Amino acid sequence: MKGKRVSRGAAVVLAVTVVLGLLAAPAFAHAEREVRFPAGTGQVPTYRKAPASPRLVVCKPDSAERIRSYTGRLRTLNERLLAECSFEHVQAAVNAVEERGTTIYVLPGTYREEPSRAAPSERCAPLAGKDLLTYAEQYACPNLQQLVAIFGDRTPDDDDHSCDSVRCDLQLEGTGRETTDVVIEGGFKEDGSWEKLNGIRSDRADGFYLRNITTQLFEFNGVYVLEQDGFVIDRALARWNEEYGFLTFASDHGLYTDCEGHGNGDAGIYPGSASPLNGRRHSIEIQRCDSHHNALGYSGTAGDSVYAHDNTFHHNSAGVSMDSAFPGHPGLPQNHATFENNLIYSNNENYYGNVWDGTCAKPPRDRGHERGVVCPAPPVPVGTGLLLGGGNDNSYVHNRLYDNWRSGFRQIWVPAPIRGENDLAKFRDTSHRNRYTRNAFGVAPDGARLPNGLDVWWDEQGDGNCWQDNTSSYGTVRSDPARLPDCTRPSGWTIFSLIGRPSKVLSGLPCSEYGRDRPRPQGCDWFDTPPRPAGAPAVSGSRTGR
Structure with a gap:
């Protein structure tokens, strides 16, 4: 007896149902003024x-x-x-x-x-x-x-948004x-609240x-760069902030170099809404930075045209995240980032216990940020190396991902209505043409075998995605789905390319109910520390060498 065939019409109905459910979920991205x-x-x-x-x-x-x-x-x-x-x-x-x-x-x-x-x-x-x-x-x-x-800009009421003062x-x-x-x-x-944003x-x-x-x-950012054409963050450290260490937004010709971020409740590094140059050149470069012991090492809603290379993202709850998930961020959907020659490892730190046990409900002064307490702002799947939540035309090449107990790479679909885009023609305009090539999974630079839980997890939605010439401590790349399209024949149409495999797409929905001031969401396993993969040493290493 043949299995039941799901019609395209039924798939669309399911997709709409998923979206309506997601639209009821709270948004977690920070708010920004209207920018260009x-x-x-x-x-x-x-x-x-x-x-x-x-x-x-x-x-x-x-x-x-x-x-x-x-x-x-x-x-x-x-x-x-x-x-x-x-x-x-x-x-x-x-x-x-x-x-x-x-x-x-x-x-x-x-x-x-x-x-x-x-x-x-x-x-x-x-x-x-x-x-x-x-x-x-x-x-x-x-x-x-x-x-x-x-x-x-010393003439804030004009319309040119130009740097025209002596402070340029x-x-x-x-x-x-x-x-x-x-x-x-x-x-x-004096009352224990944050002194400055x-x-x-x-x-x-x-x-x-x-x-x-x-x-x-600081309550929001250690360093905040906004609407800027030209900046450098060089040998700077941002630590113990409620949200972000370094946040740059709606900017171009930017460079982060040799920086460090740790102890931040969202991301150590956040190049959000970088100028969307659609592959013509990169707008923001990030090199030789070390981001660790944050909720996220790197995050970027609409992190477009970013070139991140030779960095280390380690001992966070999740190493790297970029997405198209939140409204109010110009440049969506996210596109054309390049991640090359980065170390992404041991991202298994679980800070959500600080929320559930009441630590993060205390006045900020009494939480112990200086002693390593992190109060995570976003919901992230603990144990993930790199998470792509609805992005296009990204390239991940020659990175080393190991000792991430849930997965090395994780790609999920984000339907356009999630970001407030209700044009049906754009409904499935994310998760296309992403390339993962020549990455090394599960092996540290010194040769130690430190496997990921899975090397790759993909919800199977999107067109033109591919994986090729990657290596793994498992011998072959361990993934879900078990067979990944290679770059000679990138993913094309299947019943799942429209909306993804429903069980996977729906699995993260309960996690969107997370909030520092809410009870723990039921039915979400993101906040559980995954078990150490079989074959890993008893204690997760802290290797930082390349």
């Missing part, structure tokens, strides 16, 4: 070697004592700059900039920016309870939400031996270059 992409005529800024001119110098009363522990050229440089110090607060130096292309040197110390914490002025007080401020409102009240504010091409550089020698800290109010905000300030500074203990 820069013109793309800028460039990645170039580092100005110290001591650059024109320059301003910021120091603390204990900077001299800290500098005495330095030796050689570093001590000589710091002593020279100390003699020029005119500011005790970073924001005061930013406000004093008079010439485009200025470098602000921040000498060793912890900068809590007390003037930026003052009660809002009579003019700004009515905005204090408003979540999303326009650029004009931010420009008028720069420290209402952030400790250090750098706004480049600003370089902000810590002069410490270690990144943690110069710290910009938010911390907490953001640490450093660079907004329409093209050419911003951040180097050798730590930002910590």
